Amino acid sequence: xxxxxxxITQEIxxxxxxxxxxxxxLSSLFAxxxxxxxxxxxxxxxxxxxxxxxxxxxxxxxxxNEINTKLAALNAKESLLELAADFCGLFLVDGRASVSPxxxxxxxxxxNVKRKSDRPQIFGELHQKMTEFLTDNKLQITAxxxxxxxxxx
Numbered sequence: 001x002x003x004x005x006x007x008i009t010q011e012i013x014x015x016x017x018x019x020x021x022x023x024x025x026l027s028s029l030f031a032x033x034x035x036x037x038x039x040x041x042x043x044x045x046x047x048x049x050x051x052x053x054x055x056x057x058x059x060x061x062x063x064x065n066e067i068n069t070k071l072a073a074l075n076a077k078e079s080l081l082e083l084a085a086d087f088c089g090l091f092l093v094d095g096r097a098s099v100s101p102x103x104x105x106x107x108x109x110x111x112n113v114k115r116k117s118d119r120p121q122i123f124g125e126l127h128q129k130m131t132e133f134l135t136d137n138k139l140q141i142t143a144x145x146x147x148x149x150x151x152x153x
Contacts, residue, residue: 022054030091034083043071 028038041047048068055064073079134140 021050025050033087034080036080039071039074039080042067 042051051064051068055061
């Protein structure tokens with residue numbers, strides 16, 4: 001393999017690694033409620049360095065500045081409760097507009113359903129639709145079921 005090809009291969013590998021870090025970061029934001037640990041990580045020197053490196057991309061500069069402004073304004077418990085409420089509103093709604101991560105959402109007793117076989121199942125239609133969506137977009141659920149991981153190609 002020529003030197004140019006090796007350099008291009010190395011560059012692509014570095015880009016994939018950087019992309020994986022960003023995807024991991026984003027999945028951590030959407031996988032569960034924001035915790036005080038995550039806020040501490042993002043406001044730490046290493047977290048700020050990571051966010052500043054993302055801000056070097058012109059299209060991300062304004063959103064990263066907004067994130068930093070919001071992080072600076074967080075005042076412990078009250079802000080975390082507001083973030084928890086936002087997370088709930090976005091991801092833990094009735095299960096009709098989104099897929100709830102809780103089995104109880106699917107296994108609840110519906111008084112209008114007479115036969116057990118007609119009750120929603122944990123791996124029912126919504127689960128199947130989400131599985132198809134993930135497969136079509138080359139995503140998968142990790143073993144912990146808390147975040148998405150990119151399928152290696």
